Amino acid sequence: MALFVPIIDFGPYLDPAADEAQRRAVIDALDSACRNVGFFFLANHGIPQALFDQIRAIGHRFFDKPAEEKLKYTTDSGFRGYKRFSATTTNGQGLHEVIAFYASANSYTNGRAPAAAKDTSVPISPDAPDVFGEQNMWPDGEFRAVAEEYLGCVQRLSQRVLSALATALGVGDSFHDWMDDPFWGMRVTGYPGIAETGGKVGDGVNFKEHTDFGCITLINQDDGPDSLQVCDKQGQWHSVTPVPNALVVNIGDLFSIWTCGRYPAPLHRVVHRAAHRRVSVPIFIDPRFDAVTGPLPELQSADDAAPKYEARPYGDYLWDRISEFYPQQSEGMQRHHA
Ligand SMILES: O=C(O)CCC(=O)C(=O)O
Numbered sequence: 001m002a003l004f005v006p007i008i009d010f011g012p013y014l015d016p017a018a019d020e021a022q023r024r025a026v027i028d029a030l031d032s033a034c035r036n037v038g039f040f041f042l043a044n045h046g047i048p049q050a051l052f053d054q055i056r057a058i059g060h061r062f063f064d065k066p067a068e069e070k071l072k073y074t075t076d077s078g079f080r081g082y083k084r085f086s087a088t089t090t091n092g093q094g095l096h097e098v099i100a101f102y103a104s105a106n107s108y109t110n111g112r113a114p115a116a117a118k119d120t121s122v123p124i125s126p127d128a129p130d131v132f133g134e135q136n137m138w139p140d141g142e143f144r145a146v147a148e149e150y151l152g153c154v155q156r157l158s159q160r161v162l163s164a165l166a167t168a169l170g171v172g173d174s175f176h177d178w179m180d181d182p183f184w185g186m187r188v189t190g191y192p193g194i195a196e197t198g199g200k201v202g203d204g205v206n207f208k209e210h211t212d213f214g215c216i217t218l219i220n221q222d223d224g225p226d227s228l229q230v231c232d233k234q235g236q237w238h239s240v241t242p243v244p245n246a247l248v249v250n251i252g253d254l255f256s257i258w259t260c261g262r263y264p265a266p267l268h269r270v271v272h273r274a275a276h277r278r279v280s281v282p283i284f285i286d287p288r289f290d291a292v293t294g295p296l297p298e299l300q301s302a303d304d305a306a307p308k309y310e311a312r313p314y315g316d317y318l319w320d321r322i323s324e325f326y327p328q329q330s331e332g333m334q335r336h337h338a
């Protein structure tokens with residue numbers, strides 16, 4: 001089968017010596033991938049190779065630990081921290097284990113936090129428990145150092161990718177303003193090998209089909225057999241066969257709303273049937289919580305003016321999406337917040 005997900009060489013866009021035509025060719029390739037597939041491989045992304053491999057290696061090392069040790073990093077609210085794979089199965093999300101990290105979601109860094117009083121002007125300390133419950137649970141100093149260095153690289157890279165897409169779309173001020181200090185999530189995810197599960201697969205998938213909630217997601221996945229799959233407009237599933245050293249990037253629902261569907265958010269899922277564990281590290285890049293969840297003014301045509309979407313703060317929208325996708329965790333978050 002022909003390769004469905006295009007490979008885009010981002011090198012010329014990052015190279016100060018490249019000329020305008022070379023940069024424009026990268027922008028056009030990104031634009032076409034976002035319009036047609038919503039998934040692309042980003043090659044020559046500039047993240048040092050050793051770090052790119054280390055973040056997954058550190059995930060494997062953590063998941064190799066005994067269950068009792070990993071469970072120490074569970075949180076009461078269950079949104080951040082560790083979740084073992086039987087727990088995620090019961091939630092109907094598929095068979096995987098994960099240790100999840102999110103930016104502080106409060107008025108300190110991200111505009112208005114979900115569920116915060118509209119007139120709040122008091123900055124909440126970034127270390128305080130926020131609307132999502134406890135703060136991040138770092139297993140150890142080495143894990144944290146590698147993860148934060150990797151996250152920093154992906155954040156800087158995502159700014160370059162987003163500015164290329166802004167050029168392609170011809171969008172300006174509000175887009176740049178909202179994406180200036182993005183909210184982020186990083187989920188170090190382990191998909192158990194058949195050896196570990198005895199061939200049982202929870203609900204038939206390792207990560208149930210979904211669209212991502214936010215702007216863009218950048219996934220670093222183990223080399224190995226096909227596991228991640230994307231659905232095309234005809235409802236046909238395609239494997240996102242790993243391309244060594246390349247990131248997988250996909251469009252989320254907010255970006256689709258902002259662009260009035262010019263960049264649709266594709267359905268995707270993970271079905272992992274290999275003997276060994278697969279680790280993947282998606283990083284979600286979302287706008288500030290006071291960004292508007294509605295069409296970008298530059299892209300709204302007369303047709304799009306019909307209110308298909310309720311234009312509301314991104315933080316509120318994200319809260320609802322999380323509550324719907326992670327019903328058990330959101331109960332914990334509500335409890336924590338109350
Ligand atoms: O693990 C992957 O490759 C993708 C996971 C995913 O789609 C997600 O966490 O939103």
Ligand SMILES: [Fe+2]
Nearest residue numbers: 210211212268
């Ligand atoms: Fe996803």
